[in-house]
Amino acid sequence: xxxxxxxxxxxxxxxxxxxxxxxxxxxxxxxxxxxxxxxxxxxxxxxxxxxxxxxxxxxxxxxxxxxxxxxxxxxxxxxxxxxxxxxxxxxxxxxxxxxxxxxxxxxxxxxxxxxxxxxxxxxxxxxxxxxxxxxx
Amino acid sequence: xxxxxxxxxxxxxxxxxxxxxxxxxxxxxxxxxxxxxxxxxxxxxxxxxxxxxxxxxxxxxxxxxxxxxxxxxxxxxxxxxxxxxxxxxxxxxxxxxxxxxxxxxxxxxxxxxxxxxxxxxxxxxxxxxxxxxxxx
DNA sequence: CGGGAAGCTAACATCGATGTCAGGTTCAGG
DNA sequence: CCTGAACCTGACATCGATGTTAGCTTCCCG
Numbered sequence: 001x002x003x004x005x006x007x008x009x010x011x012x013x014x015x016x017x018x019x020x021x022x023x024x025x026x027x028x029x030x031x032x033x034x035x036x037x038x039x040x041x042x043x044x045x046x047x048x049x050x051x052x053x054x055x056x057x058x059x060x061x062x063x064x065x066x067x068x069x070x071x072x073x074x075x076x077x078x079x080x081x082x083x084x085x086x087x088x089x090x091x092x093x094x095x096x097x098x099x100x101x102x103x104x105x106x107x108x109x110x111x112x113x114x115x116x117x118x119x120x121x122x123x124x125x126x127x128x129x130x131x132x133x134x135x136x
Numbered sequence: 137x138x139x140x141x142x143x144x145x146x147x148x149x150x151x152x153x154x155x156x157x158x159x160x161x162x163x164x165x166x167x168x169x170x171x172x173x174x175x176x177x178x179x180x181x182x183x184x185x186x187x188x189x190x191x192x193x194x195x196x197x198x199x200x201x202x203x204x205x206x207x208x209x210x211x212x213x214x215x216x217x218x219x220x221x222x223x224x225x226x227x228x229x230x231x232x233x234x235x236x237x238x239x240x241x242x243x244x245x246x247x248x249x250x251x252x253x254x255x256x257x258x259x260x261x262x263x264x265x266x267x268x269x270x271x272x
Numbered sequence: 273c274g275g276g277a278a279g280c281t282a283a284c285a286t287c288g289a290t291g292t293c294a295g296g297t298t299c300a301g302g
Numbered sequence: 303c304c305t306g307a308a309c310c311t312g313a314c315a316t317c318g319a320t321g322t323t324a325g326c327t328t329c330c331c332g
Contacts, residue, residue, distance in 0.1 A: 064250030089261030114200030125225030
């Protein structure tokens with residue numbers, strides 16, 4: 001049995017495996033204040049079950065193109081981060097998030113257009129005699 | 137009058153201004169083989185009118201997240217690059233482009249999801265707590 | 273208790289387009 | 303001819319999350 005408690009929890013390897021995020025990144029998240037971890041007497045990180053969801057959440061925000069600093073500000077305002085509803089964001093933060101949302105909108109628009117361009121390139125590249133001929 | 141010819145063309149400053157791309161980037165494009173330029177006797181770059189469209193095209197492809205190396209392979213296969221329809225892509229290139237297209241699709245999906253997440257965060261942050269406390 | 277797996281910290285590398293600076297050359301109007 | 307604007311090359315910096323390595327410590331099963 002573990003020395004401290006039976007619910008001590010996950011170590012970093014398991015969290016990495018279960019989230020698909022590298023140990024390196026998990027340590028980085030902690031360094032940026034995004035992910036807390038208790039420590040074993042020996043200094044090994046111990047995560048609660050909720051850490052899995054939290055990491056997933058962090059990943060989503062990273063995928064949105066947010067900077068870790070921004071994520072840092074957001075996290076305390078999220079619902080299920082630790083179970084506690086936590087604080088309500090300052091109007092300033094809300095404004096910043098709205099700006100981020102608009103940035104994402106713009107990025108999506110750009111990508112949609114990019115996809116069209118790429119489709120055209122593919123069509124042209126595939127050989128495009130206006131007289132019907134299907135490409136494989 | 138210019139020494140060589142009257143249609144000598146744009147210098148880099150004008151191209152930069154007209155495309156909104158920095159001179160630095162234009163030189164980089166040339167270095168990557170994406171954008172050709174004739175040279176003045178003194179070594180200054182001279183661009184034809186078509187360069188404007190070409191740069192715009194390059195920008196679109198960069199916006200799609202393609203690497204300069206990939207763009208390099210694509211460009212000869214584009215329609216209006218120089219007026220000449222040019223070559224038809226190898227099947228290998230078409231395959232690569234299709235993969236890129238799928239990558240863009242994935243990115244778009246991710247961003248759509250990210251936007252939802254962000255919207256939820258914004259909603260929560262703006263004040264969603266069942267215990268009433270109105271936010272502006 | 274022994275040893276191999278798993279963790280730890282710290283530091284450096286990466287990728288890629290673009291910014292920026294320095295020091296020199298060219299261009300073109302007056 | 304002179305001069306200031308425009309251009310040239312080359313080199314180094316940036317941003318930020320992540321990879322990688324090195325050297326050491328801790329954990330835990332047998």
